[in-house]
Amino acid sequence: MLKQQTLDQLADMRLKDMLEAYRRQQEQPSILELSFEERFSLLVEYEWRARRNRHLQRLLKQAHLRIPACIEDIDYNCPRNLDRKLIARLSTGEWLQQHQNVLISGPTGVGKTYLSCALGNIACRIGYSTRYYRVSRLLEELVIAKGDGTYSKFLSDLKKIQLLILDDWGLNSFTSAESRELLEVVEDRNQQRSTIIASQLPVDHWNQILTDPTLADAILDRLVHNAYKISIKGESMRKLKAQTPDQSI
Structure with a gap:
């Protein structure tokens, strides 16, 4: 009776994994060789x-x-100017705690998106909320949000995201309207959240795609001066990996 009562109480408290672990313990006679503290510790660890x-x-x-x-x-065998020590440092997530940014540049196919997503994966594993966008898609959603009256909420939701990844930055020059939208996003995140930007253009050339000089200065000031910069070089990894099933880049 006591055993069934315990099972019912665990289920009622929605401790379903602890419940499963407890049932498994009951099926293992050797579990009796462990102390109560050891058995209880195993149950808690399973649930956790x-x-x-x-x-x-x-x-x-x-x-x-x-x-x-x-x-x-990440493949370090191909020469791409990747600093293994820097990547290891970023993998600790300290930059996320300090609300720093990561700016990744390099030609097509060298692994910018892969590195961005790998850092996003690390952020999730540490427990940080993360969101990936292609810049063109983000701008589209901002326009849609303005049209349906959810613009303020959309900006608020973006601000809450602890790591925002913006890929394909600068494939086309940004209009003044698009630059203002981007300024709204980066201003909300400045010194409060982290952002990763991946672009084919070197960071020093980003002011050229932001056609309004005043907005360009404002955006870059909020992105660049608190950021790690990674410039990837070399051959396209897509071509080099085309003959292998390995997805690492």
């Missing part, structure tokens, strides 16, 4: 790990990362 895993899966789902990339799978 399961909750952490569910939380991670929610963060990854909400992040909409373009590639299921992992920092551990």
Whole structure:
């Protein structure tokens, strides 16, 4: 009776993973060799790990990362000017705690998106909310939000995201209207949240695609001066990896 009561109470408290672990313990005669503290510790750890895993899966789902990339799978064998020590430092997540940015530049195919998503994956694993956007898609959603009256809420939701990833930055020059939208986004995040930007253009050339000089200065001031800069070089990794099933870049 006591055993069933315990099972019912665990279910009522929605401790389903602890409940499953408790049932498994009851099926293992050897569990009696452990002390009460050891058995209880195993139950708590099982529930804790399961909750952490569910939380991670929610963060990854909400992040909409373009590639299921992992920092551990980055290929350093091909010469791309990647600083292994810097990547290791970024993988600790300290820059997220300090609300710093990461600016990644390089030609097509060298792994900018992969590195951005790998850092996004790290952020999720640490417990930070993350969201990936292609810049063109973000601008489209901002226009739609203005049209349907949800603009303020959309900006507020963006501000809450602890890591915002903006990919394909500067494929086309930004109009003055688009520059103002981007300024709204980066201003809200300045010194409060982290942003990753991936672009084919070197950071020093970003002012050329922001056609309004005043807005360009304002945007770059909020992005560049509190950022790690990674300039990737070399051959297209897509071509080099085309003959292998490995997804690491």
